[in-house]
Amino acid sequence: MSLLAPSRAETSAHGTHLARRRAITAGWIVVAITVFGSAAYIDFAPATLLDGFDATAGLIERMLPPRLDDPGRIGVLALETLLMAVLGTVLAAIVSVPLAFTAARNTTPHPVLYRASRAIITFCRAMPDLLFAVLFVRALGIGVLPGVLALALHSIGMLGKLFADAIEQTDAGPREAVRSTGAGYFREMINAVLPQVVPSWAANFVYRIDINLRTSVVLGFVGAGGIGFALQDALRGLVYPRALGIVCVILVIIAAMEVVAVLLRRALLTPSTNAPGRERISRVAFSGTVVGASLLALITLRIDPLDLVTWIGPSLEVFTRLVPPDFTAVGPDLVDAVLQTLAIGAVATAVGAVLSLPFGILAASNLSPHPTVYAAARSVILVVRAIPELILAVVFVAAIGLGPVAGACALAVGSVGFLGKLVADAAEEIDTGPLDAVRAVGGGWWKTLFAAVIPQMVPSVVGSTLYLLDVNIRTSTVLGVVGAGGVGFLLFEAVRTLNFEFAGAIVLIVFAVVYAIERVSGWIRSKVV
Template identity: 75%
Template sequence: MTSTVQNRPVVPPTRRRPGGPPLPLLVLCALVATVVSAWSIGFAPATLVDGLDEVWALLERMLPPRLEDPGRIGVLAVETLLMAVLGTVLAAIASVPLAFLAARNTTPHPAVYAAARAFVTFCRAMPDLLFAVLFVRALGIGVLPGILALALHSIGMLGKLFADAIEQTDAGPREAVRSTGAGYLREMVNAVIPQVIPSWIGTFVYRIDINLRMSVVLGFVGAGGIGFALQDALRGLIYPRALGIVLVILVIIAAMELVAIGVRQMLLAPGQSHPQRDRAIRFMFSGLLGGVTVAALVVLEINPQSLLTWVWPSIEVFTRMVPPNFEALGGALAEAAVQTVAIGVVSTAIGIVLSVPVGILGARNTTPHVGVYWLARGWILLVRAVPELILAVVFVAALGLGPVAGTCALAIGSIGFLAKLVADSIEEIDPGPIEAVNSVGGGWWKTLCAAVLPQAMPAMVGSSLYMFDVNIRTSTILGIVGAGGIGFLLFESIRTLNFDVAGAIVIVIFVIVYAIERLSGWIRSRLV
């Protein structure tokens, strides 16, 4: 969501809090970490250049794209979309009460607050594909494990952002409602929820967009959706069919992103002059969402009772992971964990370097020409529409098994994601300094260096740290397609029913993701 920038003060590039690391030192540490990580996984520019011929040869084998049995592909595409919607709806329903328990100003007790925040953190730290694998083992192949995986992982984001929105509410309305003798429930409904609804709506719509990307790869582990057809084509080395399915996925995700942008603008536009219209729009959106949810239950043949009865079979599988067995894999577990972090570091570094130029060209207020703007935005949309796991499959087929393929896949995904964030942050800066530089005859480069980048730098640093956080999570599951990291050991242990070994790997993944999240959060709090 964007904010008004007309009265926004110019933000200095290093608004560092006391005790925080200086930006040059942070950059130096990042460079050292990137070089060491690239060396540890054997990632070198020469290796990548040598592999470009293989990538091009694979692309030639994919052409021309072929879409066989379009009826079945269409059904799987609709199934994928409905899975994303239903998973997000279930997560939102669970996240609302959880958010009140996880917000400092509404929780009934500090112990409840700590427990709620711990559960939200756990859901956010565990990859959705990991949840899907475990649910498939517990419930069998089908769409229900995929829906539950999307819902549980989404709680990690929705619960946190919903709770953060509650903590930022004005206490005045609550005090006014409380003065009338209303109880806790009426106080929340009448004084808190009206303040957080706009933020919740924006977060919910954005999460559907994210879950659609996630749902297209759940089929790789038998959790429903169009990913199953894609994996089947790739496993059979039928590359033209695989490319045809990928193009369908691109169209679905791109269309969903455009719809999400329109819905956010329509629902979250200022409504001071047309409050009745805004209420009508939100009522229509709620009705449409309710209808789609019911349609999802019918089309996907989900018995509402199964949304409650899944708990006990899943608990039985989850408890088989306790106690965890850290000795079975020995040094291989530590080596895979280090490799996972190295993949995240190198891919993020590449994404940062290559995304900044694209983001500058994709911002309306800095692009040199409108044609360049649309070309950059089109590239961003295209790259963001391809899930990293699909990119990993392509690079594994072209470059072979190993962390280099996973690094390339995450790097490309990072370019698209970061370029969008960079472009959006540049478009939100105060236009005053730009006009001042232009008034004294400053050219494009002078304007960029003196007026644009200093303002956008804090947001760019924060976005880069967030991207690093996301890439560490994603790198933990790339091993499912042989793209390096700890994911290969995890899925092999589950496939061979060594759940105690899987439990040890899950704990290692959680520690890695949580540590990186805390580190990046600490750096953001000092620099941004």
């Protein structure tokens, strides 16, 4: 055999490399076909965007200057919104802790319990929080309790999964040591597992409060309490300056909460070598704050603790009316609405990814060409993240009219806040070696960006974009409540007209679509990232 001939291993490696490149190329072709096909399906075109930009600019001009006609009432509603988020998250955490132990492979007492717990977590995560709120309002009446319960149920989907994942990642050594002393299951969990997962659980809990604060803002749109009711009232009355004033209050609250969340996560997760007791003090102070905030929420929101138990009966009466689902009314309108939902999510994710990449790169401290540019990019990302997508949908519906284009625009803008931050974080975590090598040969900022930065960021950005697609399709299922297209309009209209059997059919279809998208996205992430 010739010494110059490639070895069998080299040939195999070359073939694998070619197969991977072909798979990636085929993947990009599928993505392009999907995005352009989705854009065509909902009539999302550049000309529409330009018209929408002019109309949106005109709407914003009519909103200026912002004003608050009743600061006292708005302040009370803002506090109500914050306390709803805290109490909903606390209730979810209380349920998620035992659920996590039965949903973790290494601690579940029985396979049947494992599957049942995972099914509950998946259901809570797949169902839109706004739908929970609508059903609870129907069962319990208008007020803050339906909002708190909706936040709690939906949060179980996230906290239960993250809590269980943390348990599955624990070291088995401490458990074996405790088991060797003859301790039972509960002592083993408390003494060996719980100390390992508490820091992670606390960080996830704080992050969920941040998410729930954004969500609780829009629950008022369906009568579930909070400042969203005042915002909807101002928008419905076309009092745009008052609406912008309320939006500014919301921005301040969410931005302040984000700063508090960052400080709390840093205090809870950063080990202190100089003061070993500081971590214990921080955790005790954190626990005391949570308990105090929960009691304050019960008092301020005027929720009887018994209401946290007695809601089950009336709510089950409404929820069970969704069963059996009536699929006889499923026709072209529902099929079109589901396809609109998928198209809105796909288009919004694609446009959001294109917009997020430059903002994320400029918001990375190690890549931004100037501190002023860095501060501006970070500010844009923070402001956009602070505005819930449903509020953006209301603005675009008012500017460019009803339909899926308004929903796609709202989700695309919202994606800049979500994905822009992830892109910036990914850019700040790249290896600096390739950057230094390009700069050493005289490469400028652009050369460094394309030669050394983007190749390192591709896996992380692809994974984050797939996760964003999952999130956007979930969110697009509820945009119909404000006329922004998708299946949400039919769903909320069915509940409003008491056609619960048809609503049950829509709920099952939404659940199946969201669950399928979640599984497909997870599979793609496992293959690409």
